[in-house]
Amino acid sequence: MNRTEKDERQYLHEILKKLKAAYQSIDQKISGYANEIQETKKYIWENNAQLDLAEKAANRIAVHELIDFGEKAIVQKQKIAKLINSPYFGRIDFRENGEIQETPFYIGMHSFEDESDKEVLIYDWRAPISSMFYDFEMGNAYYTAPIGRICGDICLKRQYKIKDSHMEYMLESALNIGDDVLQKELSRTSDEKMKNIVATIQREQNSIIRNERSEILIIQGVAGSGKTSIALHRVAFLLYRFKEQLTSKDILIISPNKVFSDYISNVLPELGEEEIIEMDMEEIASNEMVGRLDFQSFSQQVADLMRSEDSRVIERIRYKAALDFVRDLDLYLEKADTEYFSPTDICIEGINVSKEYLMQSYTALKRMPVKKRLEKMAQDIIEKRKTESGKKIKSPIAKKVKTAVLKMYKFKDTLSLYKNFYHHIGKPELFQLIQKDTLEYADVFPYMYTKMFFEGMDTGFEHVKHLLVDEMQDYTPIQYAVIKKLFHCKMTILGDSFQSVNPHSASSLEVLKNVFGDAECMELRKSYRSTIEITNFAQKIKSNSKLVPIERYGEEPTIRNCATSEGQSEEIRHLISDYVKSSYNSLGILCKTQEQAVEIYQQVKDKYNDVYLLDFGSTELKDGITITTAHMAKGLEFDQVIVPSVCSDIYHTDLDRSMLYVACTRAMHRLDLTYCGELTHFLC
Numbered sequence: 271m272n273r274t275e276k277d278e279r280q281y282l283h284e285i286l287k288k289l290k291a292a293y294q295s296i297d298q299k300i301s302g303y304a305n306e307i308q309e310t311k312k313y314i315w316e317n318n319a320q321l322d323l324a325e326k327a328a329n330r331i332a333v334h335e336l337i338d339f340g341e342k343a344i345v346q347k348q349k350i351a352k353l354i355n356s357p358y359f360g361r362i363d364f365r366e367n368g369e370i371q372e373t374p375f376y377i378g379m380h381s382f383e384d385e386s387d388k389e390v391l392i393y394d395w396r397a398p399i400s401s402m403f404y405d406f407e408m409g410n411a412y413y414t415a416p417i418g419r420i421c422g423d424i425c426l427k428r429q430y431k432i433k434d435s436h437m438e439y440m441l442e443s444a445l446n447i448g449d450d451v452l453q454k455e456l457s458r459t460s461d462e463k464m465k466n467i468v469a470t471i472q473r474e475q476n477s478i479i480r481n482e483r484s485e486i487l488i489i490q491g492v493a494g495s496g497k498t499s500i501a502l503h504r505v506a507f508l509l510y511r512f513k514e515q516l517t518s519k520d521i522l523i524i525s526p527n528k529v530f531s532d533y534i535s536n537v538l539p540e541l542g543e544e545e546i547i548e549m550d551m552e553e554i555a556s557n558e559m560v561g562r563l564d565f566q567s568f569s570q571q572v573a574d575l576m577r578s579e580d581s582r583v584i585e586r587i588r589y590k591a592a593l594d595f596v597r598d599l600d601l602y603l604e605k606a607d608t609e610y611f612s613p614t615d616i617c618i619e620g621i622n623v624s625k626e627y628l629m630q631s632y633t634a635l636k637r638m639p640v641k642k643r644l645e646k647m648a649q650d651i652i653e654k655r656k657t658e659s660g661k662k663i664k665s666p667i668a669k670k671v672k673t674a675v676l677k678m679y680k681f682k683d684t685l686s687l688y689k690n691f692y693h694h695i696g697k698p699e700l701f702q703l704i705q706k707d708t709l710e711y712a713d714v715f716p717y718m719y720t721k722m723f724f725e726g727m728d729t730g731f732e733h734v735k736h737l738l739v740d741e742m743q744d745y746t747p748i749q750y751a752v753i754k755k756l757f758h759c760k761m762t763i764l765g766d767s768f769q770s771v772n773p774h775s776a777s778s779l780e781v782l783k784n785v786f787g788d789a790e791c792m793e794l795r796k797s798y799r800s801t802i803e804i805t806n807f808a809q810k811i812k813s814n815s816k817l818v819p820i821e822r823y824g825e826e827p828t829i830r831n832c833a834t835s836e837g838q839s840e841e842i843r844h845l846i847s848d849y850v851k852s853s854y855n856s857l858g859i860l861c862k863t864q865e866q867a868v869e870i871y872q873q874v875k876d877k878y879n880d881v882y883l884l885d886f887g888s889t890e891l892k893d894g895i896t897i898t899t900a901h902m903a904k905g906l907e908f909d910q911v912i913v914p915s916v917c918s919d920i921y922h923t924d925l926d927r928s929m930l931y932v933a934c935t936r937a938m939h940r941l942d943l944t945y946c947g948e949l950t951h952f953l954c
């Protein structure tokens with residue numbers, strides 16, 4: 271039963287022996303497959319002339335099968351290699367009701383069974399029995415197995431830190447899982463890529479990961495509460511739980527930008543799953559707009575707003591970000607459906623159709639987009655005429671009929687129909703093109719919504735069975751209305767309404783609940799990323815009464831006043847030098863605008879190693895000094911953060927407050943702010 275630490279070390283030794291043996295055996299299998307593939311190919315090559323078609327096909331199938339076996343074996347080998355490095359992180363001894371003796375269960379990243387007797391030696395963290403490790407302390411516990419709920423007692427609970435096959439420590443955890451282990455994990459320095467957190471998943475997080483029932487699950491979580499980590503672990507769990515129905519190709523992640531995608535790209539492969547396809551909202555829009563209209567990007571919209579707060583622009587953004595806007599547009603499209611089709615009798619080259627008949631056809635095809643409906647009506651007229659006359663209808667005549675039917679609709683393209691909406695509501699000023707053929711960002715999704723009504727859409731997303739939307743607060747109800755039309759699948763939607771990078775178009779949890787009436791909402795209130803000092807500091811910028819900081823202590827954040835802008839540059843260099851001397855891996859210098867970021871980059875790029883400037887075109891996050899905007903840094907984290915120029919003439923609007931909050935909440939261990947002139951009132 272491995273009672274003592276000595277027993278445990280011995281047991282680890284035994285397990286490692288078995289793992290290494292399994293590794294060798296699988297390695298041999300892989301070599302065997304490789305040889306067989308080569309021999310079969312050689313055989314086909316040498317005997318090509320003599321083989322008949324059936325033999326050739328059979329040999330080719332054999333090669334494909336061998337490749338398939340080989341690939342599966344390689345995946346298995348990688349999993350065992352990971353287990354050799356760290357076989358397990360937890361153990362629970364569970365006595366099922368009615369049994370006399372408890373059984374120990376070791377829990378790790380993947381499962382592993384003894385080759386000889388098939389006894390499971392390590393349970394995958396996603397296995398039903400492993401849920402008790404996260405959900406219960408010592409005493410009464412249960413888990414849900416395929417046969418139903420299994421109840422009993424947990425008699426022992428332990429945690430281990432095993433690295434490079436060596437047990438660094440072992441802890442008896444009578445309390446909540448691994449307060450000590452969690453503290454150790456959170457105190458570590460950052461990594462280039464997001465890490466898995468399987469060993470320290472908390473109970474409230476586990477209930478989200480293992481939620482199987484919700485069709486649409488909304489996770490509202492405070493900054494640093496682990497939303498993104500949890501969402502990715504949830505994907506891994508669903509892939510394990512529904513392995514027969516769900517593969518990584520059936521899942522799509524909508525994330526804010528490419529750097530963020532790169533940052534999170536490691537978690538699923540670490541958990542033994544394949545990487546998932548990621549897109550941002552603009553890519554989805556681009557697919558629809560290609561060859562038609564250009565459009566402003568979200569980042570450009572925010573950057574423009576930061577440069578100058580034009581009240582007319584804000585009014586346009588706000589109106590289109592409201593819940594009522596979707597209703598207004600729906601009402602308009604309903605009207606457009608019935609009132610903008612004005613049929614007239616058709617008399618073309620002996621083809622006579624009455625307007626009443628046309629109206630009937632139009633109404634009968636109501637489920638189709640308008641333009642497709644009109645085209646179908648024209649086609650039906652031609653077909654009917656062909657059947658009646660028994661002759662082919664010449665294409666110029668068919669064309670004339672089609673043109674006549676299309677003309678009966680008041681608008682011939684989506685843009686005119688969409689533009690007319692603003693005349694219809696008596697506010698034409700709410701629609702402005704940036705320049706010819708370039709839509710404002712706020713118009714992109716309303717336009718797409720109108721296009722779906724008028725022309726329809728080939729989505730290409732039919733295969734998606736689970737959609738994950740991160741940073742939900744930055745998408746508006748009309749964007750969700752488009753998403754709902756594009757994706758008919760389960761969804762996990764996560765974000766934090768406190769972290770919107772554009773308060774004029776932010777969606778609160780209430781709004782989201784309204785959009786997805788039948789969604790289940792779960793909240794995460796504990797913040798894990800930052801020290802308590804940093805979290806409390808950020809709370810003063812934007813107070814969230816629901817937030818509970820994790821008790822991890824560090825340095826107080828500083829606000830450094832500088833007499834001149836040269837003095838400020840000097841101070842920033844001084845802070846960078848501190849970072850260089852420290853054990854930290856990453857420093858984020860997070861500015862309000864890209865222009866400021868470029869300026870600082872120019873000042874420091876030649877003085878230090880590993881300095882990177884990120885903008886919205888960037889695709890990668892690297893360890894070192896990252897200089898970028900708060901907007902771009904959304905979702906990321908750094909060991910140390912510097913926020914320059916926190917003075918009143920730079921940070922003064924609601925938007926600025928949000929940016930400052932996002933910037934400060936990116937810091938894990940150290941936070942410093944600099945300014946010259948008057949300090950922004952958000953920090954007074």
Ligand SMILES: Nc1ncnc2c1ncn2[C@@H]1O[C@H](COP(=O)(O)OP(=O)(O)OP(=O)(O)O)[C@@H](O)[C@H]1O
Pocket residue numbers: 452455456465467470471472475491492493494495496497498499500766769798799904905906907935
């Ligand atoms: N249970 C946990 N064990 C260890 N680390 C955790 C746990 N939960 C969260 N973390 C850590 O907290 C940090 C924040 O996690 P994550 O980025 O997923 O949070 P978030 O809610 O998406 O943050 P934000 O909204 O502020 O971008 C990460 O470093 C993550 O590893």
